[in-house]
Amino acid sequence: MSGRNTALTPPADAVAPVRHPDAPAPGELLGAHYEHCFGCGEGQPHGLHLEARAGEGVRVSAEFTVKPAHQGAPGLAHGGMLATALDETLGSLNWLLRVIAVTGRLETDFVRPVPVDTVLYLEAEVTAVAGRKIYSKAVGRIGGPRGPVAVRAEALFVEVKVDHFIDNGRPEEIRAAMSDPDQVRRARAFEVNP
Numbered sequence: 001m002s003g004r005n006t007a008l009t010p011p012a013d014a015v016a017p018v019r020h021p022d023a024p025a026p027g028e029l030l031g032a033h034y035e036h037c038f039g040c041g042e043g044q045p046h047g048l049h050l051e052a053r054a055g056e057g058v059r060v061s062a063e064f065t066v067k068p069a070h071q072g073a074p075g076l077a078h079g080g081m082l083a084t085a086l087d088e089t090l091g092s093l094n095w096l097l098r099v100i101a102v103t104g105r106l107e108t109d110f111v112r113p114v115p116v117d118t119v120l121y122l123e124a125e126v127t128a129v130a131g132r133k134i135y136s137k138a139v140g141r142i143g144g145p146r147g148p149v150a151v152r153a154e155a156l157f158v159e160v161k162v163d164h165f166i167d168n169g170r171p172e173e174i175r176a177a178m179s180d181p182d183q184v185r186r187a188r189a190f191e192v193n194p
Helices: 079-097 163-168 171-178 183-188
Strands: 051-054 059-065 101-110 119-130 133-142 149-159
Touching (some): 079 133, 079 149
Antiparallel strands (some): 051 059, 101 149
16 A cells, blocks of 8 residues: 555554454355445345455455446446445454444555456455454455455444444434344344445
8 A cells, every 4th residue: 555544554552353253154155234235235236246255363255246337437347336345345344343333444546457247356354453443454356366456455444333323324224224133134234334
């Protein structure tokens, strides 16, 4: 990353992240945290449909295929879509910590263009925790885990209570998510992004 931002540098008293004992097992598909999420939800016809898997420690891997609806320049992924994929992958890390957190800051470097119909493979990890702040980083590679690097990101997530969503979300979506009888889906609906 060029010109490292001090807001993304963990303080001296930060601690190593600890995977929650009830976190999904390594290799387990995490599934959509919310059906209508643009990043991972199946209910979004032009969404990324990103699929994330739990990794070892506090790591996840994810992938999505760049579709024609995701283009910016002709035949190439829109940079905002790539940033969305990074944000979604980084946000999935919070499920391994079993905390509700929102994106506070996301810094992205675009290294090379990503063509339409390309599979972007992403890897992310939490690097440190300081109070409510969760520091993480991710890299996206074209075609697979050993492919050329296309994008990188560093992020700061901030742990929040579910009231953050209740107080700020649209009431009809909040009611629908809160009334889901599946306790895990109900909890996951509120796990990432402001």
